[in-house]
Amino acid sequence: MASITVSPSVTTTYTVTVTDTNGCTNTQNTTVNVNGLTINANINGNDSICIGSSSTLTATLSGGTPVSYLWSNNATTSSITVSPSATTTYTVTITDLNGCNGTDNFVLTVLPLPTINIAGDLSICPSESTVLTASGAASYVWSTGATTASTTVTPSATSTYTVTATDAFGCINTASRTVVVNPLPSIDINGDNIICAGTSTVLFASGATTYLWNTGATTTSITVSPAATTTYSVTGTDGNGCANTATEVVTVNANPTPIISGDQMICLGDTATLNVTGGSTYLWSTGETTTSIEVIPNVTTAYSVTATDANGCIGVTSATVVVDPGTLTCSTQNFTAYLNGIGSVTINPMDISTGSVGACANITAEVDPDQFFCNDIGTHVVTLTVTNTNTNQSLSCTAVVTVLDTLVPVLNCPINMTLDCETFNPNAPLSNYGIASVTDNCPNGLTISEIVVSNINDCNVGQITRTFIATDLSGNADTCVQLINVINNDPFGPGDINFPTDVTITNCESTDPSNTGNTTVDTGQFDCADIVISFTDNIDSCVGNFQRTWTVVDSCQLITGTTQGIFTHVQNINIIVEVPVLTGRILFIFKEILQHVWHLIQVGQAPQVATWSLLIMV
Numbered sequence: 001m002a003s004i005t006v007s008p009s010v011t012t013t014y015t016v017t018v019t020d021t022n023g024c025t026n027t028q029n030t031t032v033n034v035n036g037l038t039i040n041a042n043i044n045g046n047d048s049i050c051i052g053s054s055s056t057l058t059a060t061l062s063g064g065t066p067v068s069y070l071w072s073n074n075a076t077t078s079s080i081t082v083s084p085s086a087t088t089t090y091t092v093t094i095t096d097l098n099g100c101n102g103t104d105n106f107v108l109t110v111l112p113l114p115t116i117n118i119a120g121d122l123s124i125c126p127s128e129s130t131v132l133t134a135s136g137a138a139s140y141v142w143s144t145g146a147t148t149a150s151t152t153v154t155p156s157a158t159s160t161y162t163v164t165a166t167d168a169f170g171c172i173n174t175a176s177r178t179v180v181v182n183p184l185p186s187i188d189i190n191g192d193n194i195i196c197a198g199t200s201t202v203l204f205a206s207g208a209t210t211y212l213w214n215t216g217a218t219t220t221s222i223t224v225s226p227a228a229t230t231t232y233s234v235t236g237t238d239g240n241g242c243a244n245t246a247t248e249v250v251t252v253n254a255n256p257t258p259i260i261s262g263d264q265m266i267c268l269g270d271t272a273t274l275n276v277t278g279g280s281t282y283l284w285s286t287g288e289t290t291t292s293i294e295v296i297p298n299v300t301t302a303y304s305v306t307a308t309d310a311n312g313c314i315g316v317t318s319a320t321v322v323v324d325p326g327t328l329t330c331s332t333q334n335f336t337a338y339l340n341g342i343g344s345v346t347i348n349p350m351d352i353s354t355g356s357v358g359a360c361a362n363i364t365a366e367v368d369p370d371q372f373f374c375n376d377i378g379t380h381v382v383t384l385t386v387t388n389t390n391t392n393q394s395l396s397c398t399a400v401v402t403v404l405d406t407l408v409p410v411l412n413c414p415i416n417m418t419l420d421c422e423t424f425n426p427n428a429p430l431s432n433y434g435i436a437s438v439t440d441n442c443p444n445g446l447t448i449s450e451i452v453v454s455n456i457n458d459c460n461v462g463q464i465t466r467t468f469i470a471t472d473l474s475g476n477a478d479t480c481v482q483l484i485n486v487i488n489n490d491p492f493g494p495g496d497i498n499f500p501t502d503v504t505i506t507n508c509e510s511t512d513p514s515n516t517g518n519t520t521v522d523t524g525q526f527d528c529a530d531i532v533i534s535f536t537d538n539i540d541s542c543v544g545n546f547q548r549t550w551t552v553v554d555s556c557q558l559i560t561g562t563t564q565g566i567f568t569h570v571q572n573i574n575i576i577v578e579v580p581v582l583t584g585r586i587l588f589i590f591k592e593i594l595q596h597v598w599h600l601i602q603v604g605q606a607p608q609v610a611t612w613s614l615l616i617m618v
Contacts (some may be wrong), residue, residue, distance in 0.1 A: 038063030041094045041102030048109040050171035054083040055108055057090055086110050092480040108347030116168035123180045125242035129154040130179055137165030137173070157181050185238040187246035191221075194251045196313035200225040203248060208236025224358045228252050258282070258307035260319035263291075267360035271296050274320045279307025279315065297321055313520040326360035331609040332399035339405045343441040348398035352384055352399040364390040372403045374442035377474060379403075405474040409440040411448070412467055413480035420489045421460040433484055436468040445473040457554030459528055461488055492529040492554045493563075496522040499550055499569035506576045511537075516573055519550045535571075544575045 006012070013031040044059040058079040059069055069076050072091040082090065087109045094102045120132040133150040134140050142151045143162040153161060191203040200330040204221045205211045213222050214233045224232060233247040256279045263272035275292045277280055284293055285304040295303065304318035331354045337345045349365035366384045372380070380401050385604050387394040414434020430452065440446050449469045456462040464484040471477040500517025509515060532553045539546045548571045555567030 003509070006589055009415050012376070021199055039061055039094075039096055039100050039102045041092060041104040043090065043092055043104045043106035043107075045106065047107065048169070049083075050111050050169065051085065051113055052083070054081050056081045057106055057108070059092040059094060059104065061096060061102050064098065064100060066094045067097055068095045069093070070095075081466070082108065083329065084108060084110055084612075085507065111169050111171050113171050113173040115434045116165045116173050117164065118163060120177070120179075122177055123182060123240060125154075125182055125240065125401060126156070126184055127154070130569075132163075132177060134163045134165060137167045140164070141168045151290045155179055155181055163480055181304075182238075182240040182242050183232045184242050184244040185236050187234060187236040187244050189234060189246050189248040191248070193248055194311070195226075196253050196311065197227065197255045198225075201250060203232060203234075203250070205234045205236060205246070207236050207246075207338065208244070210237045211235070212237075224250060228249055243356070253309075253311040253313050255313045256307045256309040256315040258305055258315050258317045259561060260303075260317055263321065264299075265324060268298065268323055268325045269296070269375040274303060274319060274321070275306065276305050276317075276521075280310050281308045282306065283308075285318075295321060297323055299323055315465050317519065328363065328386060328388045328391075328393055328395055328514060329355040330395035330397040331355045332384050332397050334400045334402070334405060336402045337372060339377070339403065339407065339441060341407065341441050343405075344371060346371045347382070349384055349386075352382065352401070353386075355386065357608050363387065364389060372401070374405065374444060376443075377405055403441050405472065406476065407436050407441050408476045409446060409470040409472055409504070411468060411470040411478040411480045412437045412481045413466075416483045416485075417506040418485045418487060421486050422490070424486045424490075425461055426456055426460060430464070430466060434482065436470070436482075438470040438478070440470075440472050440476075442472055442474070447471050456486060457556070459530060461486055461528065461556065477498060488528040488556070490528075491557060492521075492531070495522055497552050497567055497569075500571050502572040502573040502574075504576065509575075511573060511575075516548070517571065519552060519569070521552065528556060545572060547571070548573055549610060 013029055015027060017025055017027045019025045039515050039520065040062045043057050043060065044054040044060065049055045050479045056079055059071075059557050060078075066078070069078055070093045071080055072089075073080065073082070077615060078263050080090075081086070090106045090108060092104055092106075096102070101227060107392045116134060116136045116139040118132055120136050121130040124130050129152050131150050131152050132142075132297055134142075135149065139147070139449050140149055141147055141164045142152060151161070153159070158180045160176050160178045162174055162550045164174045165170050185208045186311040187205060187207040189203055189205055192201040193203075202221055205213075206220075209217070211220060212218055212235045215222055215224070218552065222232075224230070229249065229251045231247055231249050235243050235245045237243040258276050258278040260274055260276050262274040263270075264274075273292060273294050274385045276284075277291070281289065282291060283289055283306045285294070286293060293303075295301070300320060300322045302318050302320045304316060307315050307317075309315075332352045333354050335347065335351045337347055337351075339345050347367060347369050347370050352367060353365060363386055365384060365577050368383050368385070370381070370382075380403065381398050383396055383398050385394060385396045388534070413436050436448055436450070438446060438448055447470070449471070451465075451467040451469070453465040454462070456464065458572055463486070466482040466484070467479065468482070469477055469479050498520045500513070503516045505516065507513070512529050513519075513535070519535070532555065532599055533550070534553075535548050535550045537546055537548050550569045550571060554567075559565070
């Protein structure tokens with residue numbers, strides 16, 4: 001018996017020929033079917049996951065009917081769910097009904113989670129804000145609801161903020177930061193907050209690291225000397241950079257104002273009693289501490305007293321006790337007298353005397369002369385006579401009295417006026433529009449001058465300024481101004497212009513405005529206007545249509561760069577040329593010549609008188 005072993009890769013038919021001993025032969029065919037030629041295993045599923053996530057892998061078989069599965073992790077189901085911690089290759093072997101196997105490999109990539117960082121100021125003071133900025137991913141969602149990389153937070157207390165970040169592969173991670181809200185420092189100001197005027201106090205700040213006073217000082221303590229009750233503030237900053245403010249009111253008590261009363265003029269040998277009020281305790285320059293003292297000075301003497309009130313504040317005053325020996329004296333000082341509103345002034349002996357009024361003698365005093373008027377302006381020598389009526393002794397001395405007039409005249413201007421340029425006469429005297437009047441305590445020699453500044457243009461429009469100056473003999477002066485405004489109440493305008501209408505002329509009549517129409521204006525406006533009329537033609541022709549542009553300019557209204565005062569009008573002028581009429585018996589005319597000539601007429605090139613040479617058969 002003969003046999004062969006075959007391993008065909010595809011279904012194959014084998015033929016055997018058998019020969020017996022007689023030399024006879026026979027042939028037999030057999031086919032070996034090869035199963036699993038088209039079998040193919042395939043794994044499907046997510047080929048990448050984030051670490052900590054899972055993926056479901058499903059195995060399928062094409063080209064056969066699967067009956068069993070064997071995965072590289074020993075699973076025997078068609079699908080497996082895996083959560084590798086690192087990139088892993090999974091293999092599946094599928095066996096079909098014929099016992100044929102199909103195998104596939106699947107690489108599952110494990111992606112790392114994004115590393116999220118949060119940057120920003122994590123230590124703030126109350127009411128402050130900080131910006132937290134996340135990095136390391138593609139998109140962000142904060143616990144505040146923000147979806148941007150940065151979020152601004154203003155926590156009222158220490159708070160933790162979390163951001164959930166997703167990278168470009170969809171992997172998600174979170175990060176958190178705690179923002180510490182530091183308390184504000186407690187600032188105190190110590191020191192004497194009640195002082196007397198003219199003294200100082202030292203204020204001390206505490207509770208912080210650095211300080212800034214509203215005085216600009218940056219020291220822990222400041223020395224202040226306010227003239228009145230004042231509020232001082234200091235801003236203290238601690239080691240965390242947090243700042244708080246405290247204030248202190250320094251009350252300034254006024255110093256007492258002691259007043260001395262009593263005998264301040266005595267005769268030689270007499271006793272003077274001085275009394276003081278205005279304080280709680282007193283110390284006199286004599287060393288006494290009572291409210292009243294008695295003194296017997298031999299000469300004129302000044303006494304001072306220091307008063308202390310209930311607040312401990314101090315005030316000092318003094319009084320002079322004049323000792324009159326009873327001797328008659330006459331001494332003077334020069335004096336300046338000013339005339340009053342009615343032009344007079346009266347002086348008394350006390351104005352020029354520097355001597356004693358006489359405590360120990362009955363003294364009378366007279367000055368001569370004692371009254372002056374406007375015509376006395378200048379210097380005068382006056383005599384002071386003092387008399388002791390007890391002894392009838394008299395003494396005389398002189399002084400120089402200067403009489404001055406310093407009162408300014410009162411000037412009244414005519415009222416401001418507004419005139420129309422049509423009625424205004426620039427050659428008329430300005431007194432027609434009012435004159436100035438003046439009053440003075442010394443009217444003799446009073447003068448009024450007038451300065452005129454005229455800004456009236458050629459159109460009689462503008463302003464006249466009249467400045468009046470009143471001056472008295474002492475040089476005292478008053479000034480007032482009258483303004484005269486000249487305006488045009490009815491300015492020249494389109495309603496004052498008569499432009500010509502459109503016109504048609506024939507056979508090239510004259511295109512002069514005398515024939516086609518002129519522009520005229522209302523001459524009643526010429527007092528306040530300067531009119532110029534002109535025109536321009538857009539073409540120079542005696543055939544067809546053309547436009548004539550009329551321009552009327554009022555130079556009184558012109559403003560450079562504008563069209564104010566410029567009025568225009570377009571007049572259409574149409575010129576018709578009549579075709580000459582031929583008479584007689586015309587049997588034949590050259591058609592081409594006629595058409596050519598008529599064309600010349602239409603374009604404005606034909607002569608006004610046409611002479612035609614035609615071949616005419618009569």
